[in-house]
Amino acid sequence: LIHLLTTEGLPKRILTQILDRAAEYVAAGEAGNKKFATLAGRSVFNLFFENSTRTRTTFEIAAKRLSADVTSLNIQASSTAKGETLLDTIHNLEAMGADLFVVRHAQSGAAHLIAQHVQPGIAVVNAGDGRHAHPTQALLDMYTIRHFKGDFTKLRVAIVGDILHSRVARSDIHALTTLGCPEVRVIGPKTLIPTGMESLGAHVYHDMAEGLKDVDVVIMLRLQNERMSGAFLPSTHEFFKYYGLTPEKLALAKPDAIVMHPGPMNRGVEIDSAVADGAQAVILPQVTFGIAVRTAVMAIVSENQRGRGAQA
Ligand code: CP
Numbered sequence: 543l544i545h546l547l548t549t550e551g552l553p554k555r556i557l558t559q560i561l562d563r564a565a566e567y568v569a570a571g572e573a574g575n576k577k578f579a580t581l582a583g584r585s586v587f588n589l590f591f592e593n594s595t596r597t598r599t600t601f602e603i604a605a606k607r608l609s610a611d612v613t614s615l616n617i618q619a620s621s622t623a624k625g626e627t628l629l630d631t632i633h634n635l636e637a638m639g640a641d642l643f644v645v646r647h648a649q650s651g652a653a654h655l656i657a658q659h660v661q662p663g664i665a666v667v668n669a670g671d672g673r674h675a676h677p678t679q680a681l682l683d684m685y686t687i688r689h690f691k692g693d694f695t696k697l698r699v700a701i702v703g704d705i706l707h708s709r710v711a712r713s714d715i716h717a718l719t720t721l722g723c724p725e726v727r728v729i730g731p732k733t734l735i736p737t738g739m740e741s742l743g744a745h746v747y748h749d750m751a752e753g754l755k756d757v758d759v760v761i762m763l764r765l766q767n768e769r770m771s772g773a774f775l776p777s778t779h780e781f782f783k784y785y786g787l788t789p790e791k792l793a794l795a796k797p798d799a800i801v802m803h804p805g806p807m808n809r810g811v812e813i814d815s816a817v818a819d820g821a822q823a824v825i826l827p828q829v830t831f832g833i834a835v836r837t838a839v840m841a842i843v844s845e846n847q848r849g850r851g852a853q854a
Contacts, residue, residue, distance in 0.1 A: 544846045545657045545666040546839050548675040549716040557720060561685050563838035564831070567607075571834065580841045581610035584641040588614040589631075590669065591622070591647045596805050596829055597669045597678065601644045604836035608844075610642070632656055640664060642844060650674035663851050665843040673707050673769055678839055679804050680713035682832040684721060686824055687759055689831065690800050694721040700753055700795075701744075702729045703763035703785060703812050706736045707770060710804045711763060719743040729753035730785060731776065734765075750785060754794040762787050762803045762813050778811045788814045792822065800824045 543556055570576070586605040590598050598614065605612040615635075622631060632643065642665045645653045650672030657666040670676040684694075691697055699718055705711045705728045718726050719742070728739055729747045739746050747753030754760065765781065792801065801813075801823045809815050817823060 543843055544850060545653075545668075546677050546843055547653050547657060547666065547668045549677045549680045549713045549720070550675070552677075552716070552720065554720050554722070557681070557684065557717060560681055560835065560838050560842060561688060563842060564681075564685055564834040567834035567837045568831070576607055577609065578607060578837075578841075579609050581605065581608035581641075581844055584608075584610045584844065585639050586610040586612045586642045586644065586840070587635050587640045588612065588644045588669075589617065589635075589646070590614070591617050591628075591645075591652070592670065594646055594669070596832060597646065597676075600829070600832040601667075601669060601678075601836050601840075603833050604840060605642075605644075607833070607837050608841055610840075628652065628656070629659055632660065636661055636664065641847075642667065642840060644669050644840075646670045648672055663847050665840075665847050667839060667843065670709055673709050673712075673766070675713050676709040676804075677713050678832070678836055679710050680717040681839065682828055682835040683710075683714055683761065683802060683804070684717050685831045685835050686802060686828045687800075689827070690824055691758055694718065694723045697723050697759060698725040698727070698757040699723055699759040699761065700727040700729055700747075700757040701761045701763065702750070702753070702787065704734045704765045705730050705739070705763070706734045707766035708763050710761075712742075714761060715739075715742050715744050727753050727757065731781075733776070750791050751794055754791060757795045758799055760787065760792065760795055760799055760801050762801065762807075764803075764806065764808045764812050778808075782811055786810070786812055786814060787817050789816050789820070792817055792820075798822075802828055805829070 644667045646669040652671045653668035701711050726744045728744045803825045
């Protein structure tokens, strides 16, 4: 693994390696050891062309834990606004000594494009590209599920809401099926579920009562309004009525089911506050685990890049 661009096609061995390494960082943090020299003298550039609270901040914390020099470019105030292309921006940051780019972009494929054009030795980590992939979100989701539920091979997982526009849903489905989860369900209205879900290994439900029955994990997604145009835009009131997770709907899942959400949440649209703040929600632990998972990803891709350099 020299870049992390998607969970699609990543073998179980690599997913597990990342989760195990993240577990080491969690344990080290609990023992009071939060700082490592792994990226000392290395420059990490956070490039967020789309808004972010959790991903951007936890990548920054993770890079600092690895002792990297971190620069988070303020894209709104950068020369992108003057028409500079993505690749010209990247090449200029390479000229400043970048070693690792963390990239979020509204265009699907942006991180792949950058990875194809960076100099050897520079790693690219996809922090979310369009509706395509959000691999570190999927990895922190897998970490959270493993932490609370253990063995993937005994789990029923439901992903609920706007699957069509969700990079998280796609990345989660790839990771869950690779890790051996026998039953992944997607639940949502017909207009918000893309074709081809069955070929990815996910079963489609349009009814919450059927889809949530006996599941171990519920992953709620928000309506990604920024990626929708007129025909797809549901009424939030209607959406909540049929697909919003209330305590009554959650009662259809297993009694010990956990509730996850990548954030940001829209309370009263896809999730009721009584669930979001309830005993079964593990939404804030997801955020905390995100630091260790992103620390693991940056450490592993950097070590592998260095390994390649040593072999060359
Ligand atoms: N889950 C997630 O990607 O959140 P942010 O958009 O706040 O980074």
